[in-house]
Amino acid sequence: MPHISLTRRETVLALFSSAAAGVSLPAFAQQAEWRQTYDAGARNAVLRSSTPMLSPAALAATEQAIASYRDLAARGGWPTLQVGDRLAVGSKGQGVVQLRQRLIITGDLDESAGTSNVYDSYVEAGVRRFQSRMGLSTTGTVNRATLNALNIPIDRRIRQLETNVVRLRTWSGNLGNRYVVANIPAAAIETVENGHVATRHAAGVGKADRQSPLLQTKIPEVNFNPTWTVPASIIRKDLIPMMRKQPGYLTENRIRIIGPNGEIAPERVNWNSDEATRYTFRQDPGGEFNSLGFVRINIPSPHGVYMHDTPAKGIFGDDFRFVSSGCIRVQNVRDYITFLLKETPGWDRAKIDETIQSGERINARIANPVPCYWVYITAWATPDGGVQFREDIYNKDGLGPVPVARLQGEQDI
Numbered sequence: 001m002p003h004i005s006l007t008r009r010e011t012v013l014a015l016f017s018s019a020a021a022g023v024s025l026p027a028f029a030q031q032a033e034w035r036q037t038y039d040a041g042a043r044n045a046v047l048r049s050s051t052p053m054l055s056p057a058a059l060a061a062t063e064q065a066i067a068s069y070r071d072l073a074a075r076g077g078w079p080t081l082q083v084g085d086r087l088a089v090g091s092k093g094q095g096v097v098q099l100r101q102r103l104i105i106t107g108d109l110d111e112s113a114g115t116s117n118v119y120d121s122y123v124e125a126g127v128r129r130f131q132s133r134m135g136l137s138t139t140g141t142v143n144r145a146t147l148n149a150l151n152i153p154i155d156r157r158i159r160q161l162e163t164n165v166v167r168l169r170t171w172s173g174n175l176g177n178r179y180v181v182a183n184i185p186a187a188a189i190e191t192v193e194n195g196h197v198a199t200r201h202a203a204g205v206g207k208a209d210r211q212s213p214l215l216q217t218k219i220p221e222v223n224f225n226p227t228w229t230v231p232a233s234i235i236r237k238d239l240i241p242m243m244r245k246q247p248g249y250l251t252e253n254r255i256r257i258i259g260p261n262g263e264i265a266p267e268r269v270n271w272n273s274d275e276a277t278r279y280t281f282r283q284d285p286g287g288e289f290n291s292l293g294f295v296r297i298n299i300p301s302p303h304g305v306y307m308h309d310t311p312a313k314g315i316f317g318d319d320f321r322f323v324s325s326g327c328i329r330v331q332n333v334r335d336y337i338t339f340l341l342k343e344t345p346g347w348d349r350a351k352i353d354e355t356i357q358s359g360e361r362i363n364a365r366i367a368n369p370v371p372c373y374w375v376y377i378t379a380w381a382t383p384d385g386g387v388q389f390r391e392d393i394y395n396k397d398g399l400g401p402v403p404v405a406r407l408q409g410e411q412d413i
Contacts, residue, residue, distance in 0.1 A: 049385025052192045053377060054171040054181055061381040062168055066161045069154060069387075077154035078105045087142035091119040099123065099142065102150055103130060107386070133386050135186055136319050145319060148402065149389070156399060160379040160389065163397050167377055178343075179371040180219065182307070182328055184212050185378045185390040187321035189330060191339040198339055202316040204329035211394055212326050213303045214376055218369035222337050223296040224355045224362045230255065230281035231304070234325055239281060243271045254284040285361055287311060294356045295333050297340070299372060309333040322393050328374070343368050 051057050072078075081102055083095045096119045103109035109126030124140035131138045134149045142150075181190045182203060189201040206212035210233075230239060242249050243266065250257065250266045257264040258280040269276055287294035293309025307328045315323055316331040323329075330336050334352060341347035344367040355362055376396055381387040392399065 049382040050196045051382035051384060052181070052190060052195070052197055053183060053380055053382070054168065054175060054192075054373065054375065055195065056172050058380055058382050059165070059168045059172045061383050062161060062165050062379070062387075065381040065387045066158065066165060069158045069161060072105070073154045073158060078102055080151050080153075081147060083142065083147055087119055089119055089121065089124050089140070092117050096123065099127075099150075103127070106130070108133070129386075133388050135188070135388070135390050137317075152389075152402060156402075157379070157389065159399055160392075160397060161381075161387075163399075164377050164379040167375070168380060171373070171375065175373065176371040178339075178368075179373065180340075182212075182372070182374045183390075184214075184374060184376050185393050186388075189328070189336070191336065193339075199332070199335050201333075201336055202321065202331040204310065204315045204321045204323045206324050206326040206328075207322050208393060210325040212324070212328060212374060213301070213305060215299075215301055215303065215305075215372075215374045217300050217372050219297055219299055219307075219340060219372050220366055220369040221298040222340060222364045222366065223298060224364065225285040225287070225294060225359050226290070226292050226296040226308075226361065227285050228283040228291045230283070231325065232277065235277055235281060240271060240274075240276050243269075243276070247271075250281075254286065254289060256282050256284070258282055285359065287356065293329075293333065295337055297330070297337065340366055340370050 051061075079098065079102065081095065081098050083099070085091075085095075087095060087099060094117065096117050097115055099119075100109060100113055100115060100123060103123070103126040104111055104113060108130040109122065113122050113126070127142060127146065128138040128140045130150070131140075131146055134146070136145055136149065175192075178193045179191075181192065182188075182205070183190075184205050187203045187205050189203050191198045191200075239249075239255075246252075247266065249255075257266060257269065257276075259278075264279065269279070283290050287309065288311055290311065291308075293311050295309040297307040299306045303326065305327045307330050310329040312329075313331070315321055315329070334349070334356070338349050338352060341352065341364060344364065347364055355364075376394065378390045378392050378397055379388065391402075
């Protein structure tokens with residue numbers, strides 16, 4: 001009915017506007033953070049759950065999701081969509097009818113949506129809801145990534161849930177009153193307080209060949225305006241090859257070479273040998289160019305990894321954020337460290353912003369070190385957020401490769 005349809009559309013729009021209004025950033029930080037269309041809600045505005053991913057409630061919801069998906073599989077599951085072109089608002093044809101039915105089956109579109117062959121605002125909202133459950137940009141348009149996710153067979157989804165519910169059970173105990181979870185395949189971070197999600201952040205995590213490790217630790221310290229000492233692995237794999245191609249790279253990026261007797265000029269190093277591996281490479285502080293951005297978050301770990309800001313904030317607007325050498329880059333880092341320093345006297349948000357803007361190298365010891373968990377969860381559910389799935393980027397689920405769909409005229413990405 002027209003009145004009901006209008007109300008549903010208004011509800012979706014309200015979700016977007018209320019999510020966008022929920023975060024306050026300093027004026028000088030707003031553009032750099034918000035143009036990435038992620039936290040606190042722009043990308044995932046369709047489905048926002050206050051339930052932590054690692055919690056008894058999420059475990060129970062995931063167990064229920066397995067039962068529901070098994071029942072759905074027994075009734076035939078969902079069909080494979082045959083779509084030749086990208087679908088968006090205004091598209092027409094049998095492909096849109098199939099898409100409607102596919103979204104209805106998993107509850108992303110209400111059954112009252114009918115069987116029209118027109119891609120209208122309700123189908124768009126259903127696609128956004130589905131995309132948010134897959135961790136994709138909520139564009140409301142069926143591109144290749146969305147089609148791939150829509151066409152993953154239900155049997156595979158069930159196996160994915162079964163694999164991950166075991167992982168969730170290992171984390172269903174008391175993780176602390178205040179803690180941080182970095183879910184690597186989701187490339188996302190949750191901060192949790194009193195059993196509820198306090199903030200969410202997109203993250204840049206390790207590449208498939210330089211994986212972020214699984215770990216359990218506590219965060220004791222935040223470093224403002226840090227220098228960056230280039231790890232030996234990056235010197236070998238990245239820096240030396242770069243200097244062979246671009247001799248001015250170190251100078252342009254304010255990276256100094258430190259030898260036993262002091263600083264060494266780049267032109268004095270033989271870049272066609274392994275000489276450079278004997279030196280220390282240190283980048284000057286400066287959030288606009290330093291690889292750690294304005295903040296480094298120390299984490300005791302045998303792997304030598306940590307969390308940090310980044311000057312390359314464009315990555316947070318991407319679906320594929322497996323870009324680092326093992327450390328984790330944090331989007332909206334000011335909100336994140338405000339959470340970490342909440343119980344540390346003298347470190348309110350105003351002090352944090354002032355310290356960042358000063359450019360001074362200052363270390364802030366956290367009064368009560370915050371538990372931190374780096375985990376690998378590719379499927380889970382929450383009572384108020386639906387069933388979530390992510391790509392098994394490190395192939396830890398053991399389910400093999402996923403078939404890749406192609407849309408007419410679309411190039412490889």
